[in-house]
Amino acid sequence: MSSNSEWTLEKLEELIKNQVQESLTLDYKDSRSLGSSNGKKNEISKDVSAFANSAGGTIIYGIQEENHLPKCIDEGVDPDEISKEWLEQVINSRIQRKIDNIHIYPIIISSNPDRVIYVVDIPQSSRAPHQANDKRFYKRYNFQSLPMEEYEIRDVSSREKTPRLVLSSHVENTKHLLQPHRIISHQKSIAIVDLRLNVINKSFEPASYAYVQIFGIAE
Structure with a gap:
């Protein structure tokens, strides 16, 4: 599940209503998973690092x-006891290296405004692998956080050594023209567009060049 800056209680209720299953990128946890014991803190580090080492998620x-x-x-949970800052501190202090761009969203429970749910959005990390507090590296697999094999750790570590280019596009200044056809009564509408392409490198490794192919479909 991709990062969503507009998490609301309604969206969480929709997940339940639509019976959205856990997946590689989505994990449901009982709020009692958050606690001050070392065991619970270590589980947080294990689960969060597993997402960052895999495809990211929530x-x-x-x-x-x-x-x-x-x-x-x-x-x-009571936000006075388990605050957003507390959760950030647990994640940052118990995972090595630090994972960039984690977002934590406290969601107030309408039926009990003194309690909150925490949604944690974790990106796929270009600085992986990240080590949990038990000195192991974890991955997401079959709804679980499992220890990584040695070859998987080596494979994930190559993310930082290669560029990761993402292409985005948007259209500006669309103009519609009528193209005369052989039969005047049958005219085609032609759109002239200004297509803007952006290539973003999401890796720390610089890219020397980018090659983009654009295909059109002729009628």
């Missing part, structure tokens, strides 16, 4: 699941 602390399907929103 962990929701506050939705109970059954057979990998969301069951209900639970009682949440």
Whole structure:
């Protein structure tokens, strides 16, 4: 699941209503997974690092699941005891190297405004692999966070050594013209567009060049 800066209680309820299953990029956790014990803190580091080492994704602390399907929103946590800053500190202090661009969203539970759910969006990291607090490297696999094999650690570490180019595009200044056809009564509408392409390198490794092919479909 991609990063979403507009997480709301309604969107979480939609996940439950639509029975959106856990996946490589989505994990539901009981809010009791957040706690001050070393065991719970280590589990947080394990789960968050696994997402960063894999495809990125979202962990929701506050939705109970059954057979990998969301069951209900639970009682949440007291933000005075488990704050956003506390969760950030646990993640940053127990995972090496630090994962960039993690976003944590506190969602107030409408039926109990003194409690919150935490949604944690984790990007796929170009600085992987990241080590959990137990000195192991984890990955996401079959709804779980599992230790990585040695060859997987080597493979993930190559992310930082190669450019990661992402192409985006948008259209500006669209103009519609009528193109005369052989039969005047049948005219075609032709759109002249200003197509802008942007190539962004999401890796720390510079790219020497980029090659883009654009294909059109003729009628």
